Amino acid sequence: MRVFNFSAGPATMPLEVLERAQSELLDRGGSGMSVMEMSHRSPEFVAIAADAERRLRELLSVPDDYAVLFLQGGATGQFAAVPLNLTAPGARTAYLNTGSWSKKAIGEARRFTDVQVLADEKDSNYASVPAQGSFEVPQDAGYLHYTLNETIGGVEFPYVPDAGEVPLVTDASSTILSRPLDVGRFGVVYAGAQKNLGPSGIVVVLVRRDLLGRARPDVPSVLDWTAMAEADSMLNTPPTLAWYLVGLVLEWVQEQGGVEAMARRNQAKADLLYGAIDASDFYRNPVEPAARSWMNVPFLVPDPALEKPFVAQAAEAGLSGLAGHRSVGGMRASIYNAMPLEGVQALVDFMTEFERKNG
Known part of the structure; x- marks a missing residue:
């Protein structure tokens, strides 16, 4: 008997998706093999990957000038990837601190940049977000980062912060696909899959193409957005099963309206x-x-x-x-x-x- 699963992630998945995956587990699309057995370079899997990207672009109205990446390392990996791809060593970056995941992102960024915390909700015991317009973003900052939804504290931004000409970066792990998101207002949107997108093991990154090519020379290749974009997210062997399941979830969301x-x-x-x-x-x-x-x-x-x-x-x-x-x-x-x-x-x-x- 299936239960109602209220876990924060890995989280519940649509029953229809699980049943579809079950029916295709041994033989996906007449290939005679499971997705888990397919070469990521095979025409069958390349088609699966392209279909997932197409559906995500359609659902979120992702502009053409954004790259869509399917990567490993979770949102936590992107805590390091963001500064490594957008700034030079020692550059100034701006963050909003609204709870546990903001703190983790700030801690990781401090290894690589001069982090300025523009607003910290410590006084509210991280039970709120900064008032709109209550902070000023330094225009020499490499980017402004905020966590759209704090999964642990249950705090969510009801507005999109204004960063001026500074690229706006958000961790949208717990909110992606839950409501419309104006991707064009962001420089980068990233989201771990294990909440609304699919199973754990894969993270989606939407990055405006004019921000590619800024990575530090010593950034590890698996964290280099430019290298991954050029390789269609297949610079190394991707998490093929998770990618396939994300595609099924995206198809399910479309079917729901x-x-x-x-x-x-x-x-x-x-x-x-x-x-x-x-x-x-x-x-x-x-x-x-x-x-x-x-x-x-x-x-x-x-x-x-x-x-x-x-x-x-x-x-x-x-x-x-x-x-x-x-x-x-x-x-x-x-x-x-x-x-x-x-x-x-x-x-x-x-x-x-x-x-x-x-x-």
Whole structure:
């Protein structure tokens, strides 16, 4: 029996995608072999890769002057790739700090650049984002980086920061495909796949072509966007199975009506869950309402001693992955594209019953 999987990543995937992959596991498209066995140079896999790129471009309306890369190393690998591809050693870069993943990106960038943190949400306990217009971006910065959605803290930017002429870079791992994204406002968008795009093991990078060619001479080739763009993301053997599954997820999103339809579904799920939390005297969401994530919803109970029983009893009820991140505790429900409204309703029903018994 499949459960409702609220894990933050690797996360739930559409059942239709899993069943399609299952049906093609031994013989993909009459090739007589699994995608896992195909040469990445074969016409069969090159077609799979090209189809995935085409679908991603269509869904996000990616302009023609952007390269679309399918790489390894996750979003964490891009924490280093961003400064290595966009700046010279010691150059100034600008970051916004809104939580755990911002901090990790800043820490990695400090190994290679002079990082200026323009805004830090420490005083809010990372429960908000900087007010729009509250920071000024140095125009000599190599780029401005921000984390669109903090998966651990459940904080999401409700606006796109204005960086002027400075390239804007975002980690969109938890939000990509969840709603429309104006890619043309960014210099670089990168996203780990294991939330809304597919399984773990692959990261998508959208980079404006005029930013290619700036990589440092000593950047490792697997992190060099220019080299990867010239090799169609196949400078080395790519994660072929993950790439294929990303393509199936993209096809599924198109069949559901695209990112606009996803946005309507995701808004309904978020409204249902936040509505239940706000209507309760037992549960509490720590995030400022204007900065609440559509994708990752943390919540607390009055007594931390109830957290383990909540998670255990929820699991028994078929609701998996609800423990909060070990760094913050509490509970967290990740309600990505593949989580149906029925799953969120089942969680709300369980929460109501748990409150009745323990309130």
